[in-house]
Amino acid sequence: MNITKHLRATTYPDILLKDIVESAINLNSAESGFLLLCDEDGNLRYKVAGGEGTTILEDRFVKRGEGFSGWVLDTGQPLRINDVRGDSRYSPEMDRIRDRATRSVLCVPLVHEQRVIGVIELLNKKGDGFTDDDERILVSLADQAAIAIAQNNLYEEQKRDMIHITEILVNAQDSHIPDKKGHVRRVAKYANLIGKKMGLTEKELKTLYHASLLHDVGFLSINVHEEKKEPWEKERFIQHPQLGYEMIKPISRWHDAATIVLNHHERYDGKGYPSGKRGKEIPLGARILFVAEVFDVLTSKHSYKDTLSFEMAIAEIEANSGSQFDPEVVNAFKEAIRETDIE
Ligand SMILES: [Fe+2]
Structure with missing residues (x-):
């Protein structure tokens, strides 16, 4: 027995x-x-x-x-x-x-x-x-x-299936917004570096990784090309954390990741969306994901804006420490990014 x-x-x-x-x-x-x-x-x-x-x-x-x-x-x-x-x-x-x-x-x-x-x-x-x-x-x-x-x-089969489903969703996000191709993978990499620096457990890192790969999945139910035309579309645009959360929450293995997705646009000062949570009310994974996401948006090529150098992007994030971002996460991010050769 x-x-x-x-x-x-x-x-x-x-x-x-x-x-x-x-x-x-x-x-x-x-x-x-x-x-x-x-x-x-x-x-x-x-x-x-x-x-x-x-x-x-x-x-x-x-x-x-x-x-x-x-x-x-x-x-x-x-x-x-x-x-x-x-x-x-x-x-x-x-x-x-x-x-x-x-x-x-x-x-x-x-x-x-x-x-x-x-x-x-x-x-x-x-x-x-x-x-x-x-x-x-x-x-x-x-x-x-x-x-x-x-x-x-x-x-083992379920694990393999989940990897394939994640892959499908990552590719779908890439082709839905071609401007942001590769975004979610890079964000996952940055978030992982910050998470490690902050001493997250293996399990937490895994959850953060999945949340990062799926954080923009809500955009799949938004017509992103119409977004810049109509004000109501703009409103819809900021619903993507909520939409993403609802899409992945029913999958039990992604439940914790879904909560991070939901909160990844909450600001440290409470002026974010969708619920205006502030400080430590926002799950740590979401606070990390937010920094990682903004860093990638600032440093990667988009048709509608100029790209910042890594140093300028770090300075920009630092300037928003305590307002937009959690200062502890910003500090970990600075250390992590300097120690790593990211190109
Ligand atoms: Fe987002």
Whole structure:
């Protein structure tokens, strides 16, 4: 039960697989053990090895039906043999690769949603052969391990999906306002430098990073090209923090980032928008994002204004410290920007 609990809490795939093999070896007093997972072609790939003489199996794969593990993959049944000599599935070739002689084997499938997703294979029980109990224990460990692996895969998949969705939204922002192409990425870089300087945690930095990449997403629902023509459009323009907030807030992983987006035009002196929050009422991430954003707007090329040099932009931000910007953030920004070679 302890092992199961531990497996469920493990979020890094490599560590999870290693832990499964180590647990299997220890529970059953085996000499060595392997975990193989199915690849896209339906073969088994060696993922991790534990115990003795098991370091040279990387990149090897086993075809369905081949050897002990291939048989388990094919049948979905556990396999227990205490004298492998004479068994047709025994491969002297594998013994040569592992540089040791196989005597006994206990091999069970990892099953998820009625599909074999991999195999745990233990070799050479220390002392006597593998018992009924060993088999039962390994089968039940494999059940839990399969759940943990499937959960982990899902988690990894979600992470990858989020990266792609962010990418889509970043590109959409870039093409919606071609004048500001690259803006959100640069802002993310500056915000990260300031955040690090101010000692934000890894989690806070990640939230700030996402907020930076998505801070202008509200513009996607505004006709930015009409903006300079009509006064009512201008009003709509300043709604972009609120619009962006509403767009990304429903995504649970972006909830904290959404709050930063909402507040990224609040001024330290309370004269910002949308709610006129002041000082520390404004979330720190938003105070950082505001400085990062303005710095980029001042220093990058736009068709409608002149570009300031970095030194002039820093002076401009300093001049607004305490009114527009949080002085602590401005100080961190100055230090961070001077220490970094930004071009
Ligand atoms: Fe903005």
